[in-house]
Amino acid sequence: MGYGLGLVAAAAVLVGAGWVLPEWALFLAIVSLAKGLVVLGLVVLWRTGLVSFGQGLYYGLGAYTVGLLPQITGITDAVLLVATGTAIAGLVAFALGFLLSRYREIFFAMLCLAFAMILYGILVKTEALGSTDGFHVVAVTYLGYAPAIESANQVLYVFTAIVVVVLAGLVGRYLQSVTGQMTTAIRDNELRVEYLGFSVRRAVHTKFVIAGALAGAGGAIVATAIGHVDPEMVWWITSGEFVFVTILSGSGSVIAPFIGSTVFELLRSFALEYAPNFWQIIVGGSLLAVIMFLPGGLWSLVAKWRASGR
Amino acid sequence: MLTAFAILVDGLVFASWLFIVALGLTLIFGVMKILNVAHGSFYAFGAYVAANAIGVYYEAGLPPLGGFALMAGAALVVGVVLGTALERGLLRFMYGRDEVLTALVTFAVFLMMEDVIILVWGADPFFAYQPYGLLGVTEAGPLVLSNYDLSLIGLAFTLCAVTWWVLNRTRQGRLLIAVIHDRELAAAFGINVTRMFTLTFVIGAMLGALGGAVTAPMISVTPGIGVEVIVLAFAIVVIGGMGSIWGAVIGAVVVGVSRAAAVHLLPQVELFVIYAVMALVLAFRPEGLFSRAQARKI
Amino acid sequence: MKSTIATKSRGGRARLLGLAAAATLAATIAPGATAQGSLKVGIVGFYTGAAAGPFGIPARNAAELVIEAMNAGKVPAPYQSAGAGGLQIDAVYIDESGGTAKVVTDYRNAVQRQGVEAFVGYISSGSCLAIAPVAEELATFTILFDCGTPRIFEDASYTYVFRTAATAxxxxxxxxxxxxxxxxxxxxxxxxxxxxxxxxxxxxxxxxxxxxxxxxxxxxxxxxxxxxxxxxxxxxxxxxxxxxxxxxxxxxxxxxxxxxxxxxxxxxxxxxxxxxxxxxxxxxxxxxxxxxxxxxxxRGPYGVYARDSELNTWFRNAYQDRFATPPTYPSYQMAQALLGLKIAYDKAATAAGGSKPTSAQAADGLAGAEYEAFGTTVKMALGNGRQAITExxxxxxxxxxxxxxxxxxxxxxxxxxxxxxxxxxxxxxxxxxxxxxxxxx
CATH class of the missing domain: 3.40.50.2300 (Response regulator)
Incomplete structure (x- = not known):
């Protein structure tokens, strides 16, 4: 009961913020929240001790679904598009998961990367989809409502906020369930978990599908916001960036990825504006600083603050 | 026939280059379990320092063969300076922490180095083409082969032999193998693991820089050359089995020859070759071609 | 670093003055009315990464040179009036590196946070394809200066988006x-x-x-x-x-x-x-x-292929003097796009009658125009007068x-x-x- 109320409150706060934020911040918030979904998926994996260097694969699948589906079927409904993108990414993760759930550590990371790079190669080779130039994503509608061009971002923001709260809420529930709790146990010692009678492979497989579907949802929303998709969304640097934000966020809570993602987008945006020659140094330097001095990510600051407050 | 010969030669040349570039990465991973993304920075710095030095050197009209010594010198300097700085300044604080976090530390360093390169050398390209032409060409029918390219095969063999000799025939090398097998036990036997790590990292950095330095004469040295190398080197190391020298040799040859075959016979698939080989190998040999099975800890 | 991101000159101005002094003759496009103040223009290109050396930096160099000369009224005739529609150009240099999502985000931030009023930029066709609809949405006058894909104006039509270089x-x-x-x-x-x-x-x-x-x-x-x-x-x-x-x-x-x-x-x-x-x-x-x-x-009659003219001589010499290398085609394309910007705002200033021109007025000013640039004649002939053709x-x-x-x-x-x-x-x-x-x- 309390959990449900908390979610409604979170949705209300997020949606309410949409009326206060200036336009540039609204757009940045959409992108941050959507990318936060991808990071949330990585956090689920990371709690099991797994890191995927190929999350761009599912992110890109979600995005290309939003780009292609309207052209093929004429569907422009955002709910359907994002749901389909999420489902397709989840299905591909499910299929690849049979193979990938056998792997751990760096091999898992690299195999994920290999699959992502194969999709990257296919997209680059596909001239009908604009190769590396990509193509335009048509404006979406919401359950039959087509917002005017000026208010499109406000509506997309509200939509994104709702999707994020629902998905983050579901993930939070999952993490509290028995299989969800198994995550940290698997990271600490797989064999012991097996001896308890749980299938580690199935648990890893489930988490992988969750991560894939979340990345698909994130990609679908980003594609809608940017209005353009291209293979760079699948490239390893994009995947690396998601891992980066995961570390920045910390795995302490389902809220952490969205805080981390927002901080990262703000950091990059202002670094680029005020120090255009040094923005990579600033971004890299902050990553270093977080790993060295804030091992729990930004969330550990929140946790510390809450602990001292009580 | 001619095509088959060309595939073999091109494949071996490319394989040698891949091996030279990947050796340092696999060495560092084998000993320290660090997936070093900054290897791309070592490569880029090696290329820039070598190109810059070679440019100045030939401008001064000094004896042409000295250019080769400069390449080795560039690798040495970059390896010692950057390698020591990175290992002593950053990585030693990461020992005992998650491997992925350590990899991210090197990723952060790589990002920063990309800006540093533009700040130091600007965005304009550097050329160090003189050594490339110096060795002349070999004509094989219609094929004109560059002797510089062919000499890369020799260099790869030499590096391979030296590595084998050091690991198997010297005291330091045997100690290193002990560290690779079991870090804690080695430390318990009184091996100075910390010093081993620093040494390995500096040598790995030198090898990365050497890769850049020998590539410099073949290419236009521009910002961003490090990015491409990282993924290639990773692929080789993963295919061969992380940390295995023989694995790196086989990985390089497999990738090198398949890529050359693709270019000659089926240019459309060239883009996928490396990742397809990598996915195939991993699907059947999860730990790579040449990796020992790990005992599971209860 | 050969140049820094700054619009202020560093000693190049004195030489520029001398060179440009020769070129002050009758004007063909003299703005009837001029506005006061400044125009914030985003200049976008690859300033880092592999495309910086061959494209981004030569383009930025040209932008620094031409904007400075334009603000001082030192570009040869018929462009000798100061500024664009009388407005001093205040350049903001924005890096195009980092992928399409970042490019679009930066564009929006520049308009909505930094108050950038017009753009000249974009080297990658992917960037151009992604930016054009956003420019339209934000109703911001945008000149694409280098990217090559013809899809931009063949697959869609725009009001605020222009390209002053021919397609690939x-x-x-x-x-x-x-x-x-x-x-x-x-x-x-x-x-x-x-x-x-x-x-x-x-x-x-x-x-x-x-x-x-x-x-x-x-x-x-x-x-x-x-x-x-x-x-x-x-x-x-x-x-x-x-x-x-x-x-x-x-x-x-x-x-x-x-x-x-x-x-x-x-x-x-x-x-x-x-x-x-x-x-x-x-x-x-x-x-x-x-x-x-x-x-x-x-990619056009630029660099060594530029036609002899007073404009070309001025541009080549000023560029060579300042950057110690001849300008290549990206420099010409950038300079040509900036002339397009000036023409657009000169005409728009007349239409606005002394107040600051809007993006819509600027777009009207450039649509279908035909003008002499540093290398050749530019004809805004395709895509509803928004896509240039050149020899x-x-x-x-x-x-x-x-x-x-x-x-x-x-x-x-x-x-x-x-x-x-x-x-x-x-x-x-x-x-x-x-x-x-x-x-x-």
Whole structure:
């Protein structure tokens, strides 16, 4: 009961913020929240001790679904598009998961990367989809409502906020369930978990599908916001960036990825504006600083603050 | 026939280059379990320092063969300076922490180095083409082969032999193998693991820089050359089995020859070759071609 | 660092003044009314990464030079009035690196947070395709200065978006016409192009144009090395075995230079005639390392192909003085786009009657315009007056040993209507249909 109320409150706060934020911040918030979904998926994996260097694969699948589906079927409904993108990414993760759930550590990371790079190669080779130039994503509608061009971002923001709260809420529930709790146990010692009678492979497989579907949802929303998709969304640097934000966020809570993602987008945006020659140094330097001095990510600051407050 | 010969030669040349570039990465991973993304920075710095030095050197009209010594010198300097700085300044604080976090530390360093390169050398390209032409060409029918390219095969063999000799025939090398097998036990036997790590990292950095330095004469040295190398080197190391020298040799040859075959016979698939080989190998040999099975800890 | 991101001059102004003093004659476009204040203009290009050296930095250099001269009213006639519509241009330099999502986010931030009022920029076609709808949504006057894909104005129509350079279609058609004129007897041709949109499109246009112009020559299986491959050993061997008479390549930057170094060491240039569609950007860097007799393109009549004029002389000298190297085509394209900006706001200032012009007024000012730029005449002829066509030129490389500089011989110029499709036609279909309506005399 309390959990449900908390979610409604979170949705209300997020949606309410949409009326206060200036336009540039609204757009940045959409992108941050959507990318936060991808990071949330990585956090689920990371709690099991797994890191995927190929999350761009599912992110890109979600995005290309939003780009292609309207052209093929004429569907422009955002709910359907994002749901389909999420489902397709989840299905591909499910299929690849049979193979990938056998792997751990760096091999898992690299195999994920290999699959992502194969999709990257296919997209680059596909001239009908604009190769590396990509193509335009048509404006979406919401359950039959087509917002005017000026208010499109406000509506997309509200939509994104709702999707994020629902998905983050579901993930939070999952993490509290028995299989969800198994995550940290698997990271600490797989064999012991097996001896308890749980299938580690199935648990890893489930988490992988969750991560894939979340990345698909994130990609679908980003594609809608940017209005353009291209293979760079699948490239390893994009995947690396998601891992980066995961570390920045910390795995302490389902809220952490969205805080981390927002901080990262703000950091990059202002670094680029005020120090255009040094923005990579600033971004890299902050990553270093977080790993060295804030091992729990930004969330550990929140946790510390809450602990001292009580 | 001619095509088959060309595939073999091109494949071996490319394989040698891949091996030279990947050796340092696999060495560092084998000993320290660090997936070093900054290897791309070592490569880029090696290329820039070598190109810059070679440019100045030939401008001064000094004896042409000295250019080769400069390449080795560039690798040495970059390896010692950057390698020591990175290992002593950053990585030693990461020992005992998650491997992925350590990899991210090197990723952060790589990002920063990309800006540093533009700040130091600007965005304009550097050329160090003189050594490339110096060795002349070999004509094989219609094929004109560059002797510089062919000499890369020799260099790869030499590096391979030296590595084998050091690991198997010297005291330091045997100690290193002990560290690779079991870090804690080695430390318990009184091996100075910390010093081993620093040494390995500096040598790995030198090898990365050497890769850049020998590539410099073949290419236009521009910002961003490090990015491409990282993924290639990773692929080789993963295919061969992380940390295995023989694995790196086989990985390089497999990738090198398949890529050359693709270019000659089926240019459309060239883009996928490396990742397809990598996915195939991993699907059947999860730990790579040449990796020992790990005992599971209860 | 050769230059810093700043609009303020660093000693270059004094020289500029002297040079520009000669050029103050009658004006053809004198704004009837001028506005007061400044105009914040985003100048976007790759200032880091592999495309910085060949494209981004030369473009930014040109932008610094031209904006400074424009603000001071020192550009030769007919552009001698100060500013754009009387507004002083306040340039904000924005890096295009980091992917489309970042490029779009930066564009929005620049408009909504930094108050940028107009844009001149974008090198990658992917950026241009993504930015155009956003510019339209935010109703912000935007001139694309370099990107090549014809899809922008063929697949959509815009009010606020312009491109003052011709599309890449012109490069492919011009290259094929040059080959047909100079080497009509070739038996076969092949390509080596990077495996991404630019390389694929460049080869497609060239191949289609060749099939239309020289139907008897055979097109060999083209090579598509990975972008930023840097190593072309296997490709060069494969080309030596196949021996095409003509080799088309749209490689650029480090890849192009690496390919030239490796292939000339292996004597490929003696076995085949190479055509490098972006070769002009690198001719001065490579100098004597670029073999003679290679067909070089500049994506238009820029750089060494620029026509003699007072404007060109001023631009070349001022650029050479300030940056110690001649301007290449990206510099010309940027400078040409900035003239477009000035024309747009000069006209818009008249329409606004003294108050600050809007983006809509600026767009009206440039639509369908025809103007003299530093290299050639620019005609905003396609896409509802928003896409430029220009003439183009190709020629053969020749290193002048006496002066120690790279030069061009055997130049052939092709009029704009000869190498660009007519308004309303789609480029690919136009070439496939045998380039109907091309006026080449």
């Amino acid at each position: 279609t012109m490069d492919g058609v011009g290259a094929a016409r040059y080959v047909a004129a100079k080497f009509p007897d070739i038996k076969n041709y092949q390509g080596i192009n990077q495996n991404y949109a630019w390389g694929q499109d460049s080869w497609r246009d060239f191949e289609l144009a060749m099939k239309a112009l020289l139907p008897n020559a055979k097109s060999e299986d083209s090579l598509f090395p990975k972008l930023f491959a840097g190593q072309y050993g296997a490709e060069i061997s494969s080309l030596s075995v196949k021996r095409p008479n003509v080799l088309h390549s749209s490689l650029w930057g480090g890849d192009l230079e690496s390919f030239v170094l490796q292939s000339s060491a292996r004597a490929l240039n003696r076995q085949t005639t190479m055509i490098l569609t972006t070769g002009e950007t690198t001719m001065f860097r490579l100098g004597s390392k670029l073999p003679d007799g290679i067909i070089l393109g500049a 183009t030129a190709y020629g053969l490389s020749k290193f002048d040993k006496e002066t120690g500089t790279a030069t061009i011989t055997d130049i052939i110029r092709f009029p704009a209507e000869c190498v660009n499709p007519p308004d309303g036609a789609k480029s690919v279909e136009w070439i496939q249909g045998g380039m109907q309506g091309a006026k080449c005399d």
